[in-house]
Amino acid sequence: MSGRQRVKTVVRLEEARQSTTPKAPAAPVVEPDPLYGVVLLKTALELKRRKDGTVDDILRGVLARMRIPEAEFRAYLEQQGGLLQALGQRGR
Numbered sequence: 001m002s003g004r005q006r007v008k009t010v011v012r013l014e015e016a017r018q019s020t021t022p023k024a025p026a027a028p029v030v031e032p033d034p035l036y037g038v039v040l041l042k043t044a045l046e047l048k049r050r051k052d053g054t055v056d057d058i059l060r061g062v063l064a065r066m067r068i069p070e071a072e073f074r075a076y077l078e079q080q081g082g083l084l085q086a087l088g089q090r091g092r
Contacts, residue, residue, distance in 0.1 A: 036076055039066060 046058045063070050
């Protein structure tokens with residue numbers, strides 16, 4: 001540069017406003033267990049290896065072997081926006 005500086009533009013952001021319409025009560029936040037990622041990985045590997053059974057059956061088996069409560073894991077998936085569906089849940 002030749003000794004001159006460019007003028008900097010300052011932008012002020014408005015704070016988000018609360019809507020006046022009441023929203024539906026939010027689902028309780030489930031604290032993610034570090035093993036939830038392991039459950040997803042093991043389920044994916046089982047789906048690739050086994051050709052029989054449904055996704056739900058395989059997922060239940062993995063959760064039972066790892067001693068993770070199914071209700072808590074499914075609540076976590078719902079909180080993540082149906083992550084299992086995004087990963088390709090389908091009936092076989």
